[in-house]
Amino acid sequence: MKTAAVIRPYYPPGKKLAEDEEDTLDQTRLISSALKNLGYKVKELQCTLNFEKLRKELVKLNPAFCFNLVEDIEDSSSLCVAVALLLEHIKMPVAGSPSSALYLSTHKPAAKAFMQYRGIPTPVFFFEGSSGGNLAFPAQYIIKPECEDASIGIDHDSLIQAENLSDLQHKIKQREDLIEKKCFAEEFINGREINISIIADNGSYEILPPAEILFIDFPADKPKILDYEAKWCYDSFACRNTPRSFKFDSTDQKMLERAQKLAMQAFKIYGCRGYARIDFRADESELYVIETNANPCLAEECGLIASAAQRGYSYDDVIKRIVSDIPGIS
Incomplete structure (x- = not known):
């Protein structure tokens, strides 16, 4: 054995x-x-x-x-x-993915700069005195840790209004002092949140059914973001009111086709392997890749496993496919 x-x-x-x-x-x-x-x-x-x-x-x-x-x-x-x-x-x-894909996907500003270089739409951002794209003011930005997954370091106070560049820099510094982590700011896309998961498929890759995170009955003053509370505090309002949905209207078809194309493009340029999940935000005019999760969560209730179940795959099926994509084993 x-x-x-x-x-x-x-x-x-x-x-x-x-x-x-x-x-x-x-x-x-x-x-x-x-x-x-x-x-x-x-x-x-x-x-x-x-x-x-x-x-x-x-x-x-x-x-x-x-x-x-x-x-x-x-x-x-x-x-x-x-x-x-x-x-x-x-x-x-x-x-799963090699070290190069893990580095690029974990260091968020580097990941965004790489996507911009390869022509993948992603929100403009500001990090360590440099901007990735044309920053607009006044505008809403979300301040995130530079190297964290699982929404660590993100809460309702992460979403801020910046009046100008000096104000944005000041608020980034305030956030860094509060959570004791290096941070960057990303333009907030006030719209829908879409996830596309990908798994190995007999030498190729399969795009699983797309999912949308719904923000149900959120008060006007509560940011529609999937922060740490929404992901992990199961008894909280944010968690209970952000269910995952696989139901889309026929009018969403064009957006979903573009999301799937961009997801596979991101998967390939990062050099992902085995499995990945690509997260998007969509406003009325554009679809933006927020991040590529090169080795995403594989818990029973996670997005990738839920998407696989929509296609009839068991947990063991998913793990078998991931193992089949490991180089150097028979």
């Missing part, structure tokens, strides 16, 4: 885990169970900043491949690329 390793961050015993960290543990259990159902023996490994320890464990275990679920190390998302680099260095087959 072949062995598969599932690598996740190390959480100290007794630590009160945040909701997104609990989600990582759920993913670990689900993926391990699916791999066992597919005939693999599974070993769970935990990652710290001691990469030499992890390297020795992997060399000793010599698994057929790894599933890398490390999105941050010691609360730093920018370090997630280090695990992918280590796996590539020791020539370890790994599910």
Whole structure:
């Protein structure tokens, strides 16, 4: 029986885990169970900043491949690329995207600059004294951490009104001081939120049914954004009132076709592999790629798994497809 390793961050015993960290543990259990159902023996490994320890464990275990679920190390998302680099260095087959795709998708300003260079529409932004596009004032901007996933560091106060560039810079600095993370500002697209998921399909890739995040009964003063509360605080108004929908009108067809085309374009230019989810915002005139999630969440209720279920795929089906796209394994 072949062995598969599932690598996740190390959480100290007794630590009160945040909701997104609990989600990582759920993913670990689900993926391990699916791999066992597919005939693999599974070993769970935990990652710290001691990469030499992890390297020795992997060399000793010599698994057929790894599933890398490390999105941050010691609360730093920018370090997630280090695990992918280590796996590539020791020539370890790994599910999902390579380090290059993870870096570009994790560093949000770099990701946006790359999309602009490759002709993919994305909202204009401002980061470290430079603008990506023509900034408009007065206007609404959303201030985000430069290197975080899972909406970490985003709440209702992230959406701000900037009267001019000086005001925008001041509010970015205020936000950085509050959340203690480097931030950038992105033009806020006040419109619909669309997700397109992609999975491996026998040597090619399949675009799964598109989903829309609905903002139901939001008060006029509550920003229509999928912030940390909406994603992870399950009893909150924001979470209860942002359901995922797969129902679209015939009038949406042209928009969805463009979203699918842009999603596949983004998937390819980043060099994603195995699976990914591309997030959009759409106003009345344009569709914008907000970000490409190169190794998105694989929890049971997540967007990619929900989209796969719409096509009749089980959780094990999804994991089997991802494994089938790992280079270097039979």
